[in-house]
Structure formats: structure tokens, C-alpha cells
Amino acid sequence: MNQYQLIKLAKRVGLYALIAVVLVYAVFPFYYAVITSLKPSGELFRVDFWLSSLDFGNYAQIFTQKSFVRAILNSIVVSLSVVAIALLLGITASYALGRVRFRGRTTVMLTILGVSMFPQVAVLSGLFEVIRALNLYNNPGGLILSYTIFTLPFTVWVLTTFMRQLPMELEEAAIMDGATPWVTITKVFLPLMWPAMATTGLLAFIAAWNEFLFALTFTLTDDQRTVPVAIALISGGSQHELPWGPIMAASVTVTVPLVVLVMIFQRRIVSGLTAGAVKG
Amino acid sequence: MASVTLEKINKVFGSTHIIKDVDLQIGDGEFVVFVGPSGCGKSTLLRLIAGLESITDGELSIAGGVVNDLPPRERGVGMVFQSYALYPHMTVYENMAFGLKLAKTAKDTIEQRVMATARILQLEELLHRKPKELSGGQRQRVAMGRAMAREPRILLFDEPLSNLDASLRVQMRNEIARLHHRLGSTMVYVTHDQVEAMTLADKIVVLRDGRIEQVGSPQTLYQQPATRFVAGFIGSPTMNFMPAQLVRGDANGCRVTAPGLGELTLPQDAGGLPHGSGLTLGVRPEHLRLAEADGENSFEIVNVEYLGNEVYVYLEPKAGETLLIHRSEASDRWQTGQRVALIPDLAHVHLFDDADHALEIAAARRVA
Secondary structure (H helix, E strand, O other), X not given: OOXXXXXXXXXXXXXXXXXXXXXXXXXXXXXXXXXXHOOXXXXXXXXXXXXXXXXXXXXXXXXXXXXXXXXXXXXXXXXHHHHHHHHHHHHHHHHHHHHOOOOOHHHHXXXXXXXXXXXXXXXXXXXXXXXXXXXXXXXXXXXXHHHHHHHHHHHHHHHHHHHHHOOHHHHHHHHHOOOOHHHXXXXXXXXXXXXXXXXXXXXXXXXXXXXXXXXXXXXXXXXXXXXXXXXXXXXXXXXXXXXXXXXXXXXXXXXXXXXXXXHHHHHHHHHHHHHHXXXX | OOOEEEEEEEEEEOOEEEEEEEEEEEOOOOEEEEEOOOOOOHHHHHHHHHOOOOOOEEEEEEOOEEOOOOOHHHHOEEEEOOOOOOOOOOOHHHHHHHHHHHOOOOHHHHHHHHHHHHXXXXXXXXXXXXXXXXXXXXXXXXXXXXXXXXXXXXXXXXXXXXXXXXXXXXXXXXXXXXXXXXXXXXXXXEEOOHXXXXXXXXXXXXXXXXXXXXXXXHHHHHHOOOEHHHHHHOOOXXXXXXXXXXXXXXXXXEEEEEOOOEEEEEOEOOOOOOOOOEEEEEEOHHHEEEEEOEOOEOEEEEEEEEOOOEEEEEEOOOOOOOOEEEEEEXXXXXXXXXXEEXXXXXXXXXXXXXXXXXXXXXXXXXXX
């Protein structure tokens, strides 16, 4: 084996070693959560890197809790509503911002971008007042409203850049065919914008699904909570015991749908994001 | 089918005046081509007729009714776009049926119309394909089909052939011409290609800087260009221009002198012009004859292009930069570097005054 081949081999090995490090770094916490969730409570604090026995006790425990099941349902309702509202408003807004010429269009775009830069904590108290005033406290409606506020800027930006790339003549052809703006959006643009819609929709879904701060602040009772809060509030037998097993089981339960969703849409996420970013 | 009348049409975008006082009459069933260099406003004019742009000032009537404020769908116009702009997610059938569906046409009427259009354009085999599975020429036909399916009174074409390669362009040009014969509908066609204009049009409208330069049949434009711009724009290779001076002129004709060519007697009426005024002589490449160099009349051949059926001989001009061109049937008599005399065919020489307007043939000559 000559030197050239040796160097090539070393580079190969180095590359895979690096990939291994990154993989372990990224996946290990989740892997450990899965393992922990499948252990009986007695073995919780023994460090194991492999699964020695399968025990679904923790899963059984969380799914027999009515509040947890309720929290999952709340999360689904809230997240899906946020996605639906954000996409509906996003697509109509992006038509206006991307296609209609009007004075102050850039200002509006920059304002939208500016809004998304505020940290959640900064608007928390103000938003709390708004939600109280709208009578949405301790109601999923309040969460849908606040999540939409934070999701919409990103949705509008990505969809606008995407909308701008669609050829002008396509819209004019639709106009010549007698289409109103609404028909143009729904019959001509929407079918072409699925990649962008899938991307932004999925990201909106993930954001809403994982959100904790608002969910904690704007809800009061168990039956209105979403999953992240419900997990945080799982308590053990005494105040000195943290029930890691059920917490891990719950975490895994709520993460798996996201992983599946991302895997289904991953191709579209990539194409959608680059389409919006690079060519825009 | 309908006539179109444009009366003092103006279009202003912000501070730029694109279309200036355009008056035009398009007859029922006529094939009218707007031609001009890029930026002359020909596409804008078409879009004004289509209703995609609003008219700043003036009156546009279709079939006698003023349509200034009507949206495109109520004007009864169909348009074929340069990029075809087919709906990528719809099949050929759906593309053609889209407008009819939006107009809430009955389902069997839609099918009937689409099938009839498809038959005319030979698209029957392709009805279930998506645009991305079609070739350029097929897409072009679908774009025409989509515009035709709603049976518009006027068909508008915005540089429809510029995305096709040369051979396909000739083929599609023929198809469009035959389509016009068969349908007999009014068509307005925009192009920057003067060959397309010449071959397709009943009437050519030459535009320049938002104004109409000349309107006329291809023959009129070729044989009697009203201005130097039209003379240079129509015809390929382009007309040769040489500076000339008026020696004397009356109602029967005139004598001019041009550097190199000597004194020429021409049939143009230069009665209104003072002696010695500067003129421009225009001669088409095929109206020049080459002979052995003769004293002053001596031009150097800088290049010879052999095209098979004809030969272009390029000559060094006495004034200006643009090479003079001589065109003739194949002949290998002339070689680069040779000096030759130019003899224009006096019956086909054009004269333009200092404002670039053509001088008319003298009245006495015309009668005779």
C-alpha cells in the first residue's frame, strides 16, 4: 500500500469518525430517553447503554392518566389550528405582498420581519393582557392566537419569496382565462406551492407542538394544557421524587410524531427551504 | 371575430410615457403584426388591448363598443404568451378547459369545444399529458389552444415563437398562418422579428418609441417605406444608406449627387427642398449592381459571404461605419480586396430628407 492510498484511507476513517461523533452527539440524548422510558422504575438509576429488558409500565402509567391524554388532544388541536390559520393567512398575505404593487409594501415586509425578532418573554405580559381582554385565558384559543402571531412572520416571508418566483405570465394567463385573484390563488398558485406549504406548515406545527412558555402562562387547569406543560408537571409520589420513567415515556410519545412527520416531508423541507432562500 | 379601434391611446408608467397617441384601425378578420425594436412599446400596446394594463388616456373599442374599463374576460380576447404560461399542474385538456370552466360553461359544451380546438391544432393525442411532457412546439400549440377554446373575438400573440429554435419557428409560423386562414379570426401579433412580420401579416404596424412609424401591408412597407427607420427595419439584409446632396429638383424628379456614385437622376419629388440640402440615399442590397471600378466610383470589397442560393458582398462605405451590402444570385466573380463600382437600380432607390421622411415619387411619374 503506498502513501497515497494510506492518506486516502486515513481521510475516509477521519470522515466517518467525525460523522459518528456528530451522530452520537445528536442522537444519544434521544436514544437514552427511549431506553430510560422502557426501564422498570427500580432500574432507573443504573447506567445502561443497551436495553436489557422491555418494560412498558411507564407508558401504561402515562396513558392511564386522563390529563395526559387530554393534553395530547389539546396539542393536536392547537398545532393543527395554528398550521391551518398560518397557511391561510400566509398564502393570502404572500399574494398581496408578492404580487400586488402597493405603496409601503417593503415597509410591511420589514415590519413583519421585525415582529418575529422579539423574544417571547418580551411580549409575554402584553400578550397576557390581550388574551385576558379577549376572554381566551385558560383556553386553547389563546394559545392558537399567540402561536400564530409568532409563526406568521416566517410563514409570510417564505411564502412571499416563493410566490415571487412564480412567473408573472402564469397569473396573467389566469386573468385572461377570467380568474379572480382568489381563483388564481387556489386553482393556479396553491398546487404549485405545495413544497413551500409543506415546509412552512411543518415548521409551524413543530413550533406550536413544542412551545412551553406561553402554554404554561396562558393555561390554568389540567384539561386545557398542552403536552410540553403536561410533561413538566408530571409529579411523583412525593415532592422529593422526580418520576423520570413516565417523563421519558411521555417525551418519547410526543416526539415520535414529529420525527415521523419530518421523515415524510424531509425532501420537501429541503427543496422548499432552499427554493425560498437561495433563488429568492 | 371583431374589429378593433384605437383612438389616441396613451400609456404612462410613473414618469415614463410608453405609448404616445396611437391611432389604429384593425379590421374584422385581419392579421395585424406589431413590430419594432425592443422597448418600442409593442408588447405594452398588446397588453392594453388585452386588458392586462390600464389605458391612461384614449379610447379602445372592440366591435364598436368601448372596452376601456372592461376586465380581460369580458373583452372577448384570448392571449398566447411568450413563455406559453401553461398551468404546469394541469393536463392539456384541463389547461384548455380552465377558462371555460371559470365561465361556468356546461360540461358537454366544454368537452365539445376543447375537442374541436384540439382537432384543429392536432392535440388530440396529447390531451392527457402534463405540459412538462410536451416539446416546445407542442406547448406552443397548447398555449394557442387555451386561448382559442373560449372562442374569443380576437386572438393576441405576444412574441409566441421567440422561445423556439429556428426550424421549429418556421414550422409554427406556417401553422399560425394556416390557422388564421381557417379560423378567419382577428389576430394581433407582436414580434421583434421582421421576417415573422412580413410572412404573417395582412397589415404591419411599425412602432418606435411608443409611436406608430408606419402602417401598411408588407409590400407597402418593403417597397415604399415612409421613413428611414422603417426602411432600415424591414428587409434582411438591411437597406444600404448613403449620404447624398440635392443638385436640383422639381415636380418631375430630381438629381442628387452621392459620394462615389456620382450624379443620379431619380423619380422622387424634391420640389419643396432647397438646392444643396442633405439627403439620405437608400438602396436595398438586391437593387445594387457591381461593375468594374470606374474612377471615383470605386468601393473596396471587405468580405464575401456565400450562402448557396445567394451571395452577400460587403463593401467599405465612403462615409459612416456601416458596411454596404450587395446581394445577388450565386456568383463567384467577386473577391475580397477587389475594388468595384456600385450601380443602383434607379427605379428602386429611396430618398429620405434630413428629418428621415421618405420623398414621394413625383406625381407626373406615378401617372405614367
